[in-house]
Amino acid sequence: MKKMIAQTLSVASLLFMTLTQASYAADFTNYNVIDKDTRVRVENTTVKPYQAITFLTMAWDNDGAACTGSVIGPNKVLTAAHCVYDPKKGGLAKSTTLEPGLNAKYQPYSKFISTHVRVPQQYIEKQQSDYDIAIIDVQPSAGASIGKVVKPFELETANDFTGKDFEVAGYPSDKFKVFPGPTMWKDIGVVDRQEGNKAYYTADASHGQSGAPLFDKTTHKLFGVHTSYVKGKNTESNRGTTLTDEIYNWVKQNL
Template sequence: MTVVNMLNETITVPVPDDGRSYFAEESKSITDTEEHPALPHDSDTEFPNNGTPIEPRGIVGKDQRKKVVSPQIASQAHRSVVFLQLKIGDGYGSCSGGIAGPHLVFTAAHCLYNKDAPEKNRWAQDVKVIVGKEGDTQVRTCKIDRKRTVVPKAWYVDHNYDRDWAIIKHDCDLSMNFLGFNRRVITDKDFESGKYYAFISGYPRDKMIENANFFMYEEYGEIEKHPQSPLRFRYRISTDEGQSGSPIWFDGERGPVMIGIHSRGFMNQTEDKYNYGVRLGPGMLAVLHQFMNE
């Protein structure tokens, strides 16, 4: 797997033949017969969107996203979702991410790199990883390591949405209270044994209150295999700008299991109302494993 860091240096990481079994935490799948307990939430009141969008997102039918109360002391999964503040050109944007290790976060590649922007603005600047954000409060703010914050070369060169994932390394030690997600690789063959249901949890801009007071929201729904790509999921789970990079996860036997990264929503009203995510795969997990052991 070849990736490019924020210094525009290329890094190649070998992927073992048994990459799936070696790197993935195996947990039971979620089927349509299993129920998940309701999470605390309040109303779905719409707030004004005052931010600069990174990319459009899609609300599918009635907005079913629920607010997560006190994520900093909620479940392990919610403590493992982070808010990303990004300087993009002359303005600021935001994304979401999922903790993958004490110093590592998964997010979407398009949050960090845009090859079509002017050269000096292709990489996001002043990236901050904010843990436990709820409105104007947060637990920690972490600075990133630009040498070990990477996107796949396929995204860097072509903006290939099959590779719309990124790994961020930061300077905080989150090993004590923020355990992160277990991980599992889902293939098309796995869908033959049953349906998959999962949460998408992140920080949408359309729920933001003035002065950049963001709150975590999530929705639970069916995850389907993408009809054209074995590297992506599709789903009718509502998202909005700011939720790019959100973990796609379910509750496993040994804690929350991340299976993908939210990437994009339908772009206009003429498209089929599916949103899309990138599946975790052996390549990205090989990069993660190497960074963990450095």
């Protein structure tokens, strides 16, 4: 069984927002993949479904962060709540920059901006991991909405995704210092178990991939977002928030 050890995201300065290779390298600590790292780079980010996966950079008054998101509507992007809400940084992110399909220095679909995000109240009040999901309201760029420039993900809902074959793709931070800009990487896996709104799996992912879509390998329907690494007494795994009836209804109400 593949397991991953993740370390804490270090403090980022607003210089992070310049999107230079140097700032990427400075803003994130390394992580280790136990056993073989099976992630593969997505070379063509302009084909479905990868075009709908977007690199995110969030800014607070004195801090910043990077994550991954997925376009799910004309002007809506799905990500993890902890990407856009952090009480230690002042609460909700002040602004978010979105670059769908970003491939190192190549920006195929321009850049979008957001100054408004939606986070479940359960996460805002107690940072409950069952509600680690968020929606970003995206402003049009050059008169075009983000969901018209790329094809949004379709959504899939269920209360138990155990046994589901899936793919996870996003922008891992350990690759920032290897390439001249953020690059997209993917891995495949199977949901090992479901607990509440959370799915557990051993597909490889790292910092920067928080908020990355979990989607069906065949239909490409999105059923969750990657959120974190967890270690139990005898097990290690990654996990994500899935579109159970409760979460799916919250998402639909906020589209």
